[in-house]
Amino acid sequence: MKCPHCGSDMKPEQVFCEHCGKERLLVPVFEPEIEDSVAESMSTIVQELSPEETAEGQTDQLNTEEDGARSADEIETIKNDYEPVEKKHSTRPLIFLVAGVLVMIVLIAVFSVTFSYYTVNSYDYQYQKALEAYEGGRLDEAMDLANRCLELESSSFEVRMLILHIYQEMGETDQVVERCLAMLQLDPDNQELYEILFSIYIEREDYEKLSSLLTDCPIQAIQDAYREYAATPPEFESPGGIYDSVLYLKLIGVGTGEIFYTLDGEEPSRLSERYRSPIKLVSGTYVVSAFYENEYGVKSDVVTQTFEIESGISITPEISLESGSYDMPMAIRVTVPDMIEEDYKIYYTTNGTDPTPDSSEYSVAFPMPLGHSEFRFLMLDEANGLESEVIIRTYDCNPPANFTPEQACDILKQHLIARGEILDLDGRMNGTDETKQYVCNSALSADQVAYYIIYEYIQNGSGSMIRSGNVFAFSVSDATIFRASISPNGNLSLSEF
Numbered sequence: 001m002k003c004p005h006c007g008s009d010m011k012p013e014q015v016f017c018e019h020c021g022k023e024r025l026l027v028p029v030f031e032p033e034i035e036d037s038v039a040e041s042m043s044t045i046v047q048e049l050s051p052e053e054t055a056e057g058q059t060d061q062l063n064t065e066e067d068g069a070r071s072a073d074e075i076e077t078i079k080n081d082y083e084p085v086e087k088k089h090s091t092r093p094l095i096f097l098v099a100g101v102l103v104m105i106v107l108i109a110v111f112s113v114t115f116s117y118y119t120v121n122s123y124d125y126q127y128q129k130a131l132e133a134y135e136g137g138r139l140d141e142a143m144d145l146a147n148r149c150l151e152l153e154s155s156s157f158e159v160r161m162l163i164l165h166i167y168q169e170m171g172e173t174d175q176v177v178e179r180c181l182a183m184l185q186l187d188p189d190n191q192e193l194y195e196i197l198f199s200i201y202i203e204r205e206d207y208e209k210l211s212s213l214l215t216d217c218p219i220q221a222i223q224d225a226y227r228e229y230a231a232t233p234p235e236f237e238s239p240g241g242i243y244d245s246v247l248y249l250k251l252i253g254v255g256t257g258e259i260f261y262t263l264d265g266e267e268p269s270r271l272s273e274r275y276r277s278p279i280k281l282v283s284g285t286y287v288v289s290a291f292y293e294n295e296y297g298v299k300s301d302v303v304t305q306t307f308e309i310e311s312g313i314s315i316t317p318e319i320s321l322e323s324g325s326y327d328m329p330m331a332i333r334v335t336v337p338d339m340i341e342e343d344y345k346i347y348y349t350t351n352g353t354d355p356t357p358d359s360s361e362y363s364v365a366f367p368m369p370l371g372h373s374e375f376r377f378l379m380l381d382e383a384n385g386l387e388s389e390v391i392i393r394t395y396d397c398n399p400p401a402n403f404t405p406e407q408a409c410d411i412l413k414q415h416l417i418a419r420g421e422i423l424d425l426d427g428r429m430n431g432t433d434e435t436k437q438y439v440c441n442s443a444l445s446a447d448q449v450a451y452y453i454i455y456e457y458i459q460n461g462s463g464s465m466i467r468s469g470n471v472f473a474f475s476v477s478d479a480t481i482f483r484a485s486i487s488p489n490g491n492l493s494l495s496e497f
Contacts, residue, residue: 123152207296231300240305248278253292261290315388325396329443331490333365365490367442399450401476405440408474444492
């Protein structure tokens with residue numbers, strides 16, 4: 001066997017060449033399994049010992065094996081040749097290990113960056129996470145994720161719906177209303193949006209907005225479900241135009257509300273005529289304006305139609321007082337035009353129904369009722385079967401007073417007891433079971449002084465009452481009492497009591 005360094009002969013068992021002192025390389029002779037084992041052992045040793053310590057230890061071992069047979073120069077030469085070879089064999093596995101770890105770290109970093117970029121910029125991933133957070137009750141997190149989805153796809157309707165539901169869960173109803181209205185611009189046929197809005201409006205009792213939105217809603221199912229909240233203008237059964245005979249005009253409303261109307265083109269209000277039955281248009285021009293008010297107080301738009309009735313009938317009673325409020329009470333008088341013949345009669349009601357020939361017939365003027373009252377007048381030509389339109393007047397009579405009507409009656413009774421006309425406040429009289437009762441429900445004025453008008457009645461044992469003919473006037477300011485008489489024209493005359 002030759003030395004691989006100088007070519008000198010070497011014995012098989014020799015490790016170092018006797019001529020040049022260098023180590024004979026034994027690696028090629030080893031088996032691969034043995035080399036792998038040696039490499040693993042060397043890695044462990046390298047972690048525990050520094051290279052210097054390892055070199056020194058192995059150098060000492062070589063010195064010991066030679067038993068001091070070599071000179072100091074030979075030993076130094078052997079050391080110099082041995083150290084590079086030993087270092088090469090001991091650090092190679094460590095380099096591979098470090099390189100592998102670095103490669104693994106780079107791969108993990110690349111994967112992490114790639115995955116993070118995907119998740120942050122993936123609409124589907126962000127939306128799924130937003131749904132999970134919403135269903136898990138993590139509303140703030142769900143909102144952040146949903147907003148990120150909108151950044152990725154600004155036109156996504158499903159994300160807008162999710163945000164809407166999140167605001168619902170948060171109780172942010174103002175945000176819910178605002179977003180519902182905006183989303184209806186994008187999808188006007190979305191039934192869920194209408195139901196969400198209407199539930200909020202009903203809870204807030206904001207029926208005006210509900211009705212307005214319902215009017216423009218194209219979904220029939222919604223229209224049917226919320227019909228009671230609608231305020232649809234009333235419909236005219238007969239169209240406006242010219243008619244040559246009396247017309248009974250019907251107004252049709254949707255729902256259980258009420259219709260109010262005027263016949264002279266004036267803007268109707270809740271103080272206007274309430275529609276109960278077909279409106280009789282007799283003769284002349286009628287500008288009929290009407291609106292519908294539902295049970296929640298929401299009013300529809302006003303609709304107007306004009307009707308020309310050329311029936312040849314033109315009869316209208318004339319009422320002395322217009323509708324209104326009166327502090328100074330006045331008599332209510334009804335007259336007829338001079339051209340009207342004696343066959344005409346006037347009927348009236350005070351209970352809100354239209355008068356008929358069976359109603360009270362007007363004959364003389366009467367005092368203005370206290371509080372609120374409504375009169376309806378009808379003029380009839382019984383001979384020819386003609387009738388006027390119904391004229392309606394409403395009055396509110398509340399004169400400034402220091403005494404109530406009840407107090408006025410009690411004071412009058414006390415005076416009558418003192419005079420011996422009645423025995424007590426119950427109105428009992430001597431020698432009879434009949435009593436005198438006093439009723440005060442109207443007022444008149446004379447010389448700018450307001451008076452309660454008190455009528456005396458005789459009541460029999462069965463409870464029936466008839467007027468005695470005695471009428472009294474009680475000053476509402478100072479309780480002065482007079483005997484009173486009222487002329488057919490409604491003029492009040494006073495005399496001493």
